[in-house]
Amino acid sequence: MPNRALTRFCLVRHGETDWNAERRLQGQLDIPLNAQGQHQARQLADTVAAAGHRFDALYSSPLSRAYDTAVPLAHAVGLGVTTLPTLMERHFGAMQGARLDDAAQTHPQAWAAYAERSLHHDLYGGESIQAFADRIHAAVNQLARQHCGQRILLVAHGGVLDMIYRLASGQPLQGQRMIVVPNASLNWLSHDGQGWQVDLWADTRHLGETALDEI
DSSP: OOOOOOEEEEEEEOOOBHHHHTTBOOTTSOOOBOHHHHHHHHHHHHHHHHHTOOOSEEEEOSSHHHHHHHHHHHHHHTOOOEEOGGGSOOOOGGGTTOBTTTHHHHSHHHHHHHHHTOTTOOTTTSOOHHHHHHHHHHHHHHHHHHTTTSEEEEEEOHHHHHHHHHHHHOOOTTSOOOSOOOTTOEEEEEEOSSOEEEEEEEEOTTTSSOOOOOO
């Protein structure tokens, strides 16, 4: 059997924002990095440069919290940043901006659908889990075909990385998240032309502190 070209992906979740710290759903609202998030972005870039990682392309969500995490990485690896709207976070409809600690009271109907992981509920004007998964899976599968045998650096959001993890691991969409996706973490996957594999997940050794992992 001929060897299949292995495509490596390094997935990065953006650095911390104030809304991460406040446990608010950001969705597609353009919330900037806070001072901690900016520091994490620099730590990421320093780590990637020190490790001598080489990449063939760098993609980012266009939302500023992801893009501003990607820019220092771009300088570290000598690449430009290509923004892809298909890598944006899920649109949470009426839930965008809601604090998870009190959303059951402030948005009871949307919260019920969110908590139950209803696959086809759009949270009143947002994006359903199924539509979100279809968008993200199509995007990364296209990148795997486009960059067969290469190494790709991709900066996005917690929900995006969760959907890619589910694709690689076979975890169903209905289940609650089984893994953490810390801010500014490094997450490695590979694609052999037929399927995905998780190689290393939630690496935050470069940060030197606990990163937020829930929002």
